[in-house]
Amino acid sequence: MEKFFQKKYITVITIIIIMFxxxxxRFYHFHDWLYFKMDQSRDAFMIANAVQNGPQDxxxxxxxxxxxxxxxxxxxxxxVFYYFQYLSGVIFHSTVPDVFAYPDLFxxxxxxxxxxxxxxxxxxxxxxxxxxxxxxFSFLIIEYSRFAWNPNSLPFFTILSFLALLKFLxxxxxxxxxxxxxxxxxxxxxxxxxxxxxxxxxxxxSGLLIVYHYKLWRKQIFKQIFQKQxxxxxxxxxxxxxxxxxxxxxxxxxxxxxxxxxxxKDFIEALSSKPAKKPLLDKLKKNxxxxxxxxxxxxTSYIYPKKANVSKIIAILFTLSILxxxxxxxxxxxxxxxxxxxxxxxxxxxxxxxxVFFILCIPLAYQIRxxxxxxxxxxxxxxxxxxxxxxxxxxxxxxxxLIILLTAIVLFSNAYGTMSWFQEQAQSQKTHFKVKRTLxxxxxxxxxxxxxxxxxxxIYNHHKPGYTVYFYSKPEHxxxxxxxxxxxxxxxxxxxxxxxxxxxxxxxxxxxxxKKDAVNKITKKYGHNFIVLHSQKFGQLEIFEINFTNRKxxxxxxxxxxxxxxxxxxxxDVFGMKETFKSDIKIDSAE
Numbered sequence: 167m168e169k170f171f172q173k174k175y176i177t178v179i180t181i182i183i184i185m186f187x188x189x190x191x192r193f194y195h196f197h198d199w200l201y202f203k204m205d206q207s208r209d210a211f212m213i214a215n216a217v218q219n220g221p222q223d224x225x226x227x228x229x230x231x232x233x234x235x236x237x238x239x240x241x242x243x244x245x246v247f248y249y250f251q252y253l254s255g256v257i258f259h260s261t262v263p264d265v266f267a268y269p270d271l272f273x274x275x276x277x278x279x280x281x282x283x284x285x286x287x288x289x290x291x292x293x294x295x296x297x298x299x300x301x302x303f304s305f306l307i308i309e310y311s312r313f314a315w316n317p318n319s320l321p322f323f324t325i326l327s328f329l330a331l332l333k334f335l336x337x338x339x340x341x342x343x344x345x346x347x348x349x350x351x352x353x354x355x356x357x358x359x360x361x362x363x364x365x366x367x368x369x370x371x372s373g374l375l376i377v378y379h380y381k382l383w384r385k386q387i388f389k390q391i392f393q394k395q396x397x398x399x400x401x402x403x404x405x406x407x408x409x410x411x412x413x414x415x416x417x418x419x420x421x422x423x424x425x426x427x428x429x430x431k432d433f434i435e436a437l438s439s440k441p442a443k444k445p446l447l448d449k450l451k452k453n454x455x456x457x458x459x460x461x462x463x464x465x466t467s468y469i470y471p472k473k474a475n476v477s478k479i480i481a482i483l484f485t486l487s488i489l490x491x492x493x494x495x496x497x498x499x500x501x502x503x504x505x506x507x508x509x510x511x512x513x514x515x516x517x518x519x520x521x522v523f524f525i526l527c528i529p530l531a532y533q534i535r536x537x538x539x540x541x542x543x544x545x546x547x548x549x550x551x552x553x554x555x556x557x558x559x560x561x562x563x564x565x566x567x568l569i570i571l572l573t574a575i576v577l578f579s580n581a582y583g584t585m586s587w588f589q590e591q592a593q594s595q596k597t598h599f600k601v602k603r604t605l606x607x608x609x610x611x612x613x614x615x616x617x618x619x620x621x622x623x624x625i626y627n628h629h630k631p632g633y634t635v636y637f638y639s640k641p642e643h644x645x646x647x648x649x650x651x652x653x654x655x656x657x658x659x660x661x662x663x664x665x666x667x668x669x670x671x672x673x674x675x676x677x678x679x680x681k682k683d684a685v686n687k688i689t690k691k692y693g694h695n696f697i698v699l700h701s702q703k704f705g706q707l708e709i710f711e712i713n714f715t716n717r718k719x720x721x722x723x724x725x726x727x728x729x730x731x732x733x734x735x736x737x738x739d740v741f742g743m744k745e746t747f748k749s750d751i752k753i754d755s756a757e
Contacts, residue, residue, distance in 0.1 A: 177291050181298070185278050188302035191584065192271055192311050197264045198616030199591045201313035201606055205229070207645035209314065210266055211652075213248055217255035222738035224252055226421035227429060229316045231362050231436070241432040244359030244418050247316040261653065263615055267314035273322040274311030278302055280322065281544055284329045285551065288512045293551050293558075296569070300547045300576045305467035305583035306536060307543050309605065317361040321543045324364065327353025328515055331372055335379045336508040340399070347403045351410035359414070363526070367541050370522040375515050379507075421735045444532060452531035457524060460539045461485050465546050465576055467583020469602065484575065485546070492549025493517065495556050513552075520545050536605045550576070595705045598680035611640075611679065612706045618643065620704040622650035625675050626659060628700070628711060632671055638664035638691065639677035643707075647677070666692070666714060673711070680708035688712065 202210075209229065216223040227242035250269035258265045278298045285294035301307060310318050330350035337343055354372065358365035381387060390396055412419075422430050444452075462468055462485040470478040496513040499505055505513070523542050527534055550572065557565040587603040594601065594612035601612035625647075629635050639647060644663060651661050664674060674696075678687040680703045688696065688710065700711040737743075 172291070177295065180295055181279055181282055184295070184299055184302050185275055188278060189271075189275050191303070192274060192308060194588070195591065195616075196267075196271070196312065197262075198595065198614060198619075199312070200264050200267060200615035201604070202263050202615040202618060202646050203607070203613075203642045204645055206263065206266075206314050207649045209248065209251065210261070210263055210649050211645070213251045213255055213266060214261040214649075214652075216252050217261050221252065222736065222741070222743050224248060224737055226417040226735045226737065226740070228359060241436050242429055243316060243362070244355075244415060246356050246359040246414065247319070250319070251314065263314075263649070267312070270311055270314055270318040273319035274307075277322040277325060277544075280325050280329065284325050284332075285548065287329075287332055288509050289551050289555060290558075293554050293569075296554065296573050297544075297547045297551045300550070300573060300580075301544055303577055303580050303584070304464055304543070304547075305580045305587065305603075306464050306539075306605065308584055309587065309603075310537070310540060310543075313606070315606075317364070317537060317540045320357055320360045320364045320540050323353045323357035323360065324368065324541060325353075325544060327357060327368055327372065328519070331375060332508060332511055332515065334403075335376070335511055343399070343403065344406055347406050348410055351407040352414070355411050355414035361540070363523075363538055363541050366526055367519075367523050370526070371515065371518045374518050374522065375511065378514050378518075379511055417737075420740055424735050424739070446528075449528050449531040453524065453528050453534070456531060456534040457527070458482060458485060458489075460534070460536055461489060461546050463536060463605075464539060464543060465550075466579040468579065469605075488546055488550045488553065489520075492546075492552045493520070495552050496549075516545065516548055516552075520549075535607075537607075547576075598703070598706050598708075611642075613643065614705075615646075617705040617707050618646050619650055621677055621707055621709050622647055622654075624702060624704070624709055625661075626651070626654055626656075629659060629661075630671075630673055631658065633673040634669060634671060635659070635661040635673050635675060636664040637661060637675040637677060638688070640679075643677060664692075674713060676710045676712055677707055678710070680704075680706055684708045685710070 212225060225245055225248060228245040228247050229243055230240040231243050247269075251266045254265050254268045255261055258268070278301065281301060282294050282298050285297050289297070307321075327350050330346045330353060334343055334346035334350055337346065350372070354368050357368050377383070391400065418429065422428065459470065462470065462481050465485050465488060466481050468477070468481040470481055496517055500510055500513055519542060527538065530538070554569045554572070557568055562568065583603065590601045590603055590612065591614065593599060594614060595616055599612070601610050604610050604612060625635060625637060637647065648661070651659065664676070676688045678684045685698065692714070695716045696712045696714045698710050698712055702709055
């Protein structure tokens with residue numbers, strides 16, 4: 167196997183084939199099966215406004231960092247994710263929801279050659295190829311590259327920052343050092359704006375690796391640091407990194423300057439907030455359980471039940487063998503002291519990558535979801551690569567076949583998981599049933615963009631000219647439907663969330679899960695004084711056109727609004743620009 171990949175052109179062709187296969191499976195029914203809920207529609211409203219009106223309508227802060235309320239509303243990440251979406255909208259001249267998911271799809275593919283280059287620091291070509299092959303077809307990784315969400319591109323910038331840091335630490339060329347520290351800073355600056363787990367983990371891993379590489383615990387190191395030539399190099403490197411961070415964090419700094427440090431104060435408040443009140447030992451146990459469960463999901467796609475069974479035991483043992491085996495062999499190699507510095511740094515970085523993430527997850531143990539592991543998606547496959555390297559070095563009997571077998575287990579188990587999920591997605595377009603494999607958030611309703619579009623089209627096609635459409639749906643479907651209505655670009659089509667008033671030209675629709683008791687959902691909300699005029703099912707959803715026999719004035723149903731105000735600052739605010747075109751996009755209510 168190793169001899170076959172000695173020629174570079176074969177390696178390049180193999181990487182291209184893997185990338186093509188990864189793209190095909192990620193782009194399969196990309197539009198209809200797109201996950202498009204509250205966060206995605208909120209972001210789409212925000213960026214569509216900028217695509218229409220110009221970059222002056224881009225915000226200076228990014229998405230909310232979770233749902234935890236702080237003094238000034240919500241803590242926000244940096245805006246780089248929004249800027250990626252804006253570029254996609256401008257490039258494709260479109261505001262359709264899937265266009266805003268293209269950046270995550272792009273980085274989900276481009277990580278493959280990057281991960282190969284990163285792996286080549288330590289591994290032979292064919293093991294590096296096996297690592298990216300397993301990564302490319304991991305079920306959970308595929309799922310998180312098929313929709314728009316700020317953490318989804320974090321793996322690319324994590325590997326970018328790690329690769330650049332290793333290169334920076336192990337080159338003597340001043341020009342290359344300057345280049346690599348700039349690339350490292352870019353990876354850090356972007357990655358830290360995508361998710362706060364990435365923010366803390368990237369800083370922690372990078373800082374500890376620098377301490378390890380330069381052995382900063384030694385007393386004599388400080389004498390060396392202040393030598394003229396060395397001190398000059400340090401200042402230059404820090405200056406480059408600082409300049410890059412300043413560029414990428416300029417919007418955040420300007421926003422905080424205008425808002426008197428509100429986001430920074432929110433950040434400090436969030437840091438000081440108390441995590442779940444549980445004993446430390448309980449958190450540790452819970453964290454271990456979550457780590458094993460989610461790494462098992464990454465390596466095998468297996469969602470094991472609470473009760474023990476043979477499948478669960480096999481899946482856990484397989485994953486634990488990868489994790490513990492890879493960690494043990496990494497420690498062993500470092501302690502032996504036979505490796506070159508760059509390879510030693512590589513193994514140390516892998517251990518820090520897993521270790522820092524594990525430690526930071528302890529206080530969050532009861533809140534951990536699969537999405538937290540976006541930061542460590544590549545780690546278990548690299549640990550398996552370390553096991554492959556060990557089998558090869560020791561020339562274990564039939565080691566090549568054993569490597570192929572282990573790779574096949576990962577690939578086939580994840581192929582099963584992906585196929586099962588695709589079957590769920592396909593079935594969701596036709597009928598209502600309980601989904602298991604949409605692991606993105608707590609809400610597992612199987613509703614995708616394709617179904618929401620059919621509902622929106624139904625309402626639009628059935629609305630009466632001159633009438634106002636009032637619609638009711640679950641909170642997570644309101645903003646997506648509003649966005650799809652807005653995309654109709656019809657000034658004569660007026661709509662709002664369902665309320666009862668004395669408007670004689672009111673037309674009412676209700677969108678509820680397509681269950682047997684679907685009508686009961688409407689009854690529970692509005693009582694029995696309505697009749698069903700028409701209804702139709704669209705997969706997991708059922709839409710009813712209804713009329714009220716005895717209308718009473720209810721309070722308006724409101725969702726996630728702030729009395730018409732927003733806590734955001736936009737570039738037009740910074741430069742005192744006036745509105746030249748008034749968009750009908752409700753940015754404030756998107757917040």
